[in-house]
Amino acid sequence: MEAEVIEAELVLPTYMSFKRIQMYEKYPKGQSRGRHWKHLKQILQAENYQNYPPDEPNYVNIESPPSMHPCKRICDITGFEAPYYDPRTNLRYANAEVFKLVRSLPNEYVQRYLALRNAAVVLK
Amino acid sequence: MPFISQIKRQTDYNLFPSSTPIVIDNGASYFRIGWAGETDPRVIFRNIVQRPRHKTTGETVTIVGDHDTTLLKYFDCTRSGPRSAFDSNVVYQFEIMEYILDFAFDRLGANGSEIDHPVLITECVCNPVHSRSKMAELLFEAYGVPSVAFGVDAAFSYKYNQQYGICNKDGLAICPGFSTTHVIPFVEGEPVYRGSCRTNIGGYHITDYLKQLLSLKHPQHMTKLTWEKVEDLKMEHCYIAPDYFSEAQLFQKGTKEAEHKTRCWQLPWVPPPTEEPPSEEEIARKAAIKERQGQRLREMAEAKRSSRINELENQIHGLEFLLQQLEQVEENDIAAFLSDTGYVSRQEIESTLVKLTQSLRKAKGERKVEQAELEKTDASMNEKYPLIHIPDNMLSLEQLKEKRRQIFLKTTTEGRQRAKQKRVEEELEQEKKNQEEEERRLENPELYVEQMRAKYKELFEKIDQRKRLKTNGNHTNGNNTSGGVGRGERLNAAQRERMRLLTTAAFDRGKGEDTFGAKDEDWQLYKLMSRDNDDDDEEMDENEAELARISARLQEVDPTFVPKQESGPTQSAAEIPRVRPLTKEDFQIVLGVERFRCPEILFRPNWVGIDQVGLDEMTGVSIRRLPTKDEDLEQRLTSSILMTGGCCLFPGMSERLEAGIRMIRPCGAPIKVVRALDPVLDAWRGASVYATKLQFPQQTFSRMDYYEKGENWLRRYQLQYTL
Numbered sequence: 001m002e003a004e005v006i007e008a009e010l011v012l013p014t015y016m017s018f019k020r021i022q023m024y025e026k027y028p029k030g031q032s033r034g035r036h037w038k039h040l041k042q043i044l045q046a047e048n049y050q051n052y053p054p055d056e057p058n059y060v061n062i063e064s065p066p067s068m069h070p071c072k073r074i075c076d077i078t079g080f081e082a083p084y085y086d087p088r089t090n091l092r093y094a095n096a097e098v099f100k101l102v103r104s105l106p107n108e109y110v111q112r113y114l115a116l117r118n119a120a121v122v123l124k
Numbered sequence: 125m126p127f128i129s130q131i132k133r134q135t136d137y138n139l140f141p142s143s144t145p146i147v148i149d150n151g152a153s154y155f156r157i158g159w160a161g162e163t164d165p166r167v168i169f170r171n172i173v174q175r176p177r178h179k180t181t182g183e184t185v186t187i188v189g190d191h192d193t194t195l196l197k198y199f200d201c202t203r204s205g206p207r208s209a210f211d212s213n214v215v216y217q218f219e220i221m222e223y224i225l226d227f228a229f230d231r232l233g234a235n236g237s238e239i240d241h242p243v244l245i246t247e248c249v250c251n252p253v254h255s256r257s258k259m260a261e262l263l264f265e266a267y268g269v270p271s272v273a274f275g276v277d278a279a280f281s282y283k284y285n286q287q288y289g290i291c292n293k294d295g296l297a298i299c300p301g302f303s304t305t306h307v308i309p310f311v312e313g314e315p316v317y318r319g320s321c322r323t324n325i326g327g328y329h330i331t332d333y334l335k336q337l338l339s340l341k342h343p344q345h346m347t348k349l350t351w352e353k354v355e356d357l358k359m360e361h362c363y364i365a366p367d368y369f370s371e372a373q374l375f376q377k378g379t380k381e382a383e384h385k386t387r388c389w390q391l392p393w394v395p396p397p398t399e400e401p402p403s404e405e406e407i408a409r410k411a412a413i414k415e416r417q418g419q420r421l422r423e424m425a426e427a428k429r430s431s432r433i434n435e436l437e438n439q440i441h442g443l444e445f446l447l448q449q450l451e452q453v454e455e456n457d458i459a460a461f462l463s464d465t466g467y468v469s470r471q472e473i474e475s476t477l478v479k480l481t482q483s484l485r486k487a488k489g490e491r492k493v494e495q496a497e498l499e500k501t502d503a504s505m506n507e508k509y510p511l512i513h514i515p516d517n518m519l520s521l522e523q524l525k526e527k528r529r530q531i532f533l534k535t536t537t538e539g540r541q542r543a544k545q546k547r548v549e550e551e552l553e554q555e556k557k558n559q560e561e562e563e564r565r566l567e568n569p570e571l572y573v574e575q576m577r578a579k580y581k582e583l584f585e586k587i588d589q590r591k592r593l594k595t596n597g598n599h600t601n602g603n604n605t606s607g608g609v610g611r612g613e614r615l616n617a618a619q620r621e622r623m624r625l626l627t628t629a630a631f632d633r634g635k636g637e638d639t640f641g642a643k644d645e646d647w648q649l650y651k652l653m654s655r656d657n658d659d660d661d662e663e664m665d666e667n668e669a670e671l672a673r674i675s676a677r678l679q680e681v682d683p684t685f686v687p688k689q690e691s692g693p694t695q696s697a698a699e700i701p702r703v704r705p706l707t708k709e710d711f712q713i714v715l716g717v718e719r720f721r722c723p724e725i726l727f728r729p730n731w732v733g734i735d736q737v738g739l740d741e742m743t744g745v746s747i748r749r750l751p752t753k754d755e756d757l758e759q760r761l762t763s764s765i766l767m768t769g770g771c772c773l774f775p776g777m778s779e780r781l782e783a784g785i786r787m788i789r790p791c792g793a794p795i796k797v798v799r800a801l802d803p804v805l806d807a808w809r810g811a812s813v814y815a816t817k818l819q820f821p822q823q824t825f826s827r828m829d830y831y832e833k834g835e836n837w838l839r840r841y842q843l844q845y846t847l
Binding site for chain 2: 001002004005008009010011012013016017018019020021023026027037038039040043044046047055056057058059062063064065066067068069071072074078079080081094109112113115116117118119
């Protein structure tokens, strides 16, 4: 290991005096590295919130509802107000110039623009 | 900007008694740890872990937080990026969390056998009990912490600001964080989680949005737009527009103001060395060099030629001398005499001599001689072929043979001469034609040019059509000039016909009675099948020659004439735009609308596909969710709205929020939006103050409590913030 790396103490030591169980004891080397930790979705499912009274706040029911305001659309490319919508690419656009650009975009870019607002075509 | 890591190892760990709590603000973006009662955390770092491989030794190491990136050059970071223990705002990867805590306690200076201090750690609002219990377990089991308390960061921040009179005991805390945004109402100084709401949008989404937009706008600089750099750009340039659409209008119209508001990030760029046009002197020098080289070549060629002439002359002299000598030698001794010269007979020497003289003439460039010779042959025709006019029966066998040879020679020479004559005649005729044309042109130039043009066009189209037919098959009717050739149209008409014949011939074999060859026409099939039956090639060549002639003529007489390009790929090649040299502007990343478009998603999460209410509406939702409807309380809440969390640092945030809330509140309602003293650090400071309170130990729980009281108790566990 290079001197400057050691000096900066970049690398976390494997042994810590203040720990009761060391990292290497807990997660021995060579054993399945891809230990699975429950993702948030799985955690929430296991919490069984449906068994508790609905007026008790929990992680799921404090989530905000969808907006009641009319949704203003913006041009996917320029960010200006977008009165138009291109049915071929599904992109929204502000004016004729942007439309020209929209039509000349390769599909990959169209999909990336759509992915920004979570509207891309996802193949499963 | 405020987010700067402090990772220096602390040395005074042992000076603190074991009753002093350690306070941790475990935020999704930054981890802060320090001692209760102090005003600032001791250690701050990004809440991420990287596990790269050391390049030389190949061992996998653990690196926590953000370090000097120059040191990372010794590591291979391509396999795994920075990882976070958080999913949204909930800790779920406790292995990563453990690395982070290891690093944090180590940098705080811990060196005993365990961490013998109570720990106050922050968590999200309504943290799932799974995450909470795992965290408690980790602290108890791995570090031997005596007692633990969990609190909400936004609440600590609110309490801290309440202490300084920034906000009241009834109010709202708006906390746009890294991955989520919360609004928590406070009644009598206590958070009411029933009234709180969470939208899953935060600084992470803003940075990501900006990064995506910029890399779509400047795909050539994608690699330069790292997460850290974009985060910097966001903090430096982004702001919240008072009204998004009117702000965007400014940019759309391209006003001066918009130009003023556009920021640009110049990437490192070195201008390419400019090539100055060569000076007169330079040109002259180059020409001189060229001239000199040419001269040298010419001299060399001349020398070579003269040496060759010399050589040839010498050889000729030698041979002549040999011949003279031969005159004096006896007939019988010739063979012996010639044996050491390499020649066999007198005739051979003579023929060599003739050849040599010819090549000498050639070398000397005497063409006239040849001409003269030709004429001479003409004259001496009869002498040359003396046997032709003698009847066969008068000749011997050998003479007959000779006669046949002479006849052959004569006919070929005559034929050649006839062809030559014809050529001369043709030339004459062409000249005559040209003269006629010239006369016509002089008579009426416009009409002449017109006619020529018409002719040109006609011929051109004819040739073009023919070509297209050849390549595209015979059903192209002229309007398919763009070259769209389908699968079946790859072969030309003739080739396809040939293929058809071949296949039918192959498949008809053995079917029924074979009558092939019964008729003579059957054999014509082979002629069709053969490869070289392009019948109209000749006509085509003729047409092309005529076209070339006309176009040359037109170019001569009509200065405006431009010969048409042949249809096909040659046309597009001419239209390729010339490559523009790269300029400074090509290395600029321009931030225009993006400056306020990205933070705007806090107010309009559906722009990034999150179908939830924005920041302003959240206050309305939060107030609606309160268990009791109380006009008075609502007024008190809205007159003390505190903004805390990293995303409050955008300029224009409080004005926009106030305007937004005013829209959803009844007319005339008191609205006051204030920003926390330090939106980033107040949560830790609040927690630090809280942990020093005398009643704090009652709010914590020990390992024994944890195992005795069980999960259901832990689910309900909630700090009392007012002590």
